[in-house]
Amino acid sequence: MQSNLLKRPPILTQLIVIFGLGLFLGIISIWLPPYFVIVGIAGIIYLVVAWLWPEIALLGILLFTSTIFDIYSLPSIPIGVGNLIVSDILIIVLIGIIFYRGMVRHISYFIHTPLDMPLLAFYGTAILATAVAIFNSRLTFNRSLGEIRIINYYLIFFIVTNLLRNEKQLRRLYSGIVFLAMFVALAMIVQYSLGNAVKILPGRVDTLSTASVTSYGITRVLPPGQSLILFAFVSLAVQLLFDKTQSRSLIYLIQLGIIGLAVLVTFNRSFWAAIALALLIVGLLISIREQVKYTKIVFWTVIVVTFIFTPLLVVKGGQVEKLMNAIVIRMSTLFNPDTSKEDSLVYRYIENEYAYPQIASHPLIGLGLGANYRPLDRRLDFGPAAGSLTFYVHNGHLWVILKTGLMGYLFFMWFLLLFIKRGLQNWKGIHDVFLKGLVLSFVAMVIGILAAVTVNPIVNQSNWAPIIAVMLGMSEVILRLNTKQSTDSQIFEELN
Numbered sequence: 340m341q342s343n344l345l346k347r348p349p350i351l352t353q354l355i356v357i358f359g360l361g362l363f364l365g366i367i368s369i370w371l372p373p374y375f376v377i378v379g380i381a382g383i384i385y386l387v388v389a390w391l392w393p394e395i396a397l398l399g400i401l402l403f404t405s406t407i408f409d410i411y412s413l414p415s416i417p418i419g420v421g422n423l424i425v426s427d428i429l430i431i432v433l434i435g436i437i438f439y440r441g442m443v444r445h446i447s448y449f450i451h452t453p454l455d456m457p458l459l460a461f462y463g464t465a466i467l468a469t470a471v472a473i474f475n476s477r478l479t480f481n482r483s484l485g486e487i488r489i490i491n492y493y494l495i496f497f498i499v500t501n502l503l504r505n506e507k508q509l510r511r512l513y514s515g516i517v518f519l520a521m522f523v524a525l526a527m528i529v530q531y532s533l534g535n536a537v538k539i540l541p542g543r544v545d546t547l548s549t550a551s552v553t554s555y556g557i558t559r560v561l562p563p564g565q566s567l568i569l570f571a572f573v574s575l576a577v578q579l580l581f582d583k584t585q586s587r588s589l590i591y592l593i594q595l596g597i598i599g600l601a602v603l604v605t606f607n608r609s610f611w612a613a614i615a616l617a618l619l620i621v622g623l624l625i626s627i628r629e630q631v632k633y634t635k636i637v638f639w640t641v642i643v644v645t646f647i648f649t650p651l652l653v654v655k656g657g658q659v660e661k662l663m664n665a666i667v668i669r670m671s672t673l674f675n676p677d678t679s680k681e682d683s684l685v686y687r688y689i690e691n692e693y694a695y696p697q698i699a700s701h702p703l704i705g706l707g708l709g710a711n712y713r714p715l716d717r718r719l720d721f722g723p724a725a726g727s728l729t730f731y732v733h734n735g736h737l738w739v740i741l742k743t744g745l746m747g748y749l750f751f752m753w754f755l756l757l758f759i760k761r762g763l764q765n766w767k768g769i770h771d772v773f774l775k776g777l778v779l780s781f782v783a784m785v786i787g788i789l790a791a792v793t794v795n796p797i798v799n800q801s802n803w804a805p806i807i808a809v810m811l812g813m814s815e816v817i818l819r820l821n822t823k824q825s826t827d828s829q830i831f832e833e834l835n
Contacts, residue, residue, distance in 0.1 A: 393502035409541035472707030483709035492804035499812025520571030523564030524601035563802035613787035705744035735792035
């Protein structure tokens, strides 16, 4: 009986429900404003999609958090103790589906992974630290909500591990992420072409400045979708390496070219360094035969890029020449010792000086989510955001320690390092080449992110946390499916 409740209803029943809902919405539209009717229809559609295709519902979350939308500028629903935004509601629906199915079927419906405990321990520590800070009047509840929302995004990990049950869902989710990344990349290229005079994307869209030298005509584009760009670029590069189909390789190359251009116009050095480190790790982990192929791909990529751009570079003062010069100058600073004296890094040193005494004063569970860790400082607080960033620190490692203490940091690193350990131990044993490539690319990306997070607060940003949670969740699903497939094959061999 329980299992019957979870089966798809017959077509006739579905049609009756659809017509009934349509009639109901038509009637209530007479009394309610059109906005509420539209929201109601969208909610019903999302609920149906989330029930039947949870991977599509996950893409909906990523669409709002990690593409071209500013989630905080979208309409919100006041609930007395704060506001619910679109992403909150989408996550609540999926978590509700998990618990409903667990109750209807059996508690055995829930999927457990080795990463569950460290993530729950980190989440619990963060909430405890925040509750203690509110109780001691060091922090207000409303002030904590922004960073609590970011921590909540890591719970998407459980949505992935519990609702994605087969390889078809995994492939659909991955294809959807790449599609969203392509959409973001094209939007970034358009934004770069328009310059910062016409802003069509949220996030940072401004004139590039490197070592106090302004590059007029060169626009930095850093929308929320930058997280998807990193995900897609590294995973596509690995898929190109492992795939043996020429037609698909051509598609990968086209996608890499578009997304690669978007990577360049971010002009984000920590971003570039994270990608370079991830690809280097991939190169070190693969077999010698794959390393040879890897070298050939890099070589021919350089040749093709040179062939395409050389004629354009002949035009002195052209946009392509300006772009290439800006990229070369920006990349060269990665190897220049004087880069440490740039204002953007000096700001980080000042933040760190404020952070260390606070860590020493609150070592166990930290200050709580949303808490300020420093006073106003005119060296840091100027411009439109003056006085509003006293809770913000660029070093993601220090952010975790400041807000959740050494205990929270221990659990968080346990979560990430255990993921890396499991990925490194198991990726070679995955039978499917596509899934093997995904796990390897995810491991490499997380290692790159852990390096970049020392100067870029990736782990505490609302556009990055969902992507990290999805990556780790997908990897665990792949490892589980591979183990099940190996077990089934072994049982089949024993029976025969």
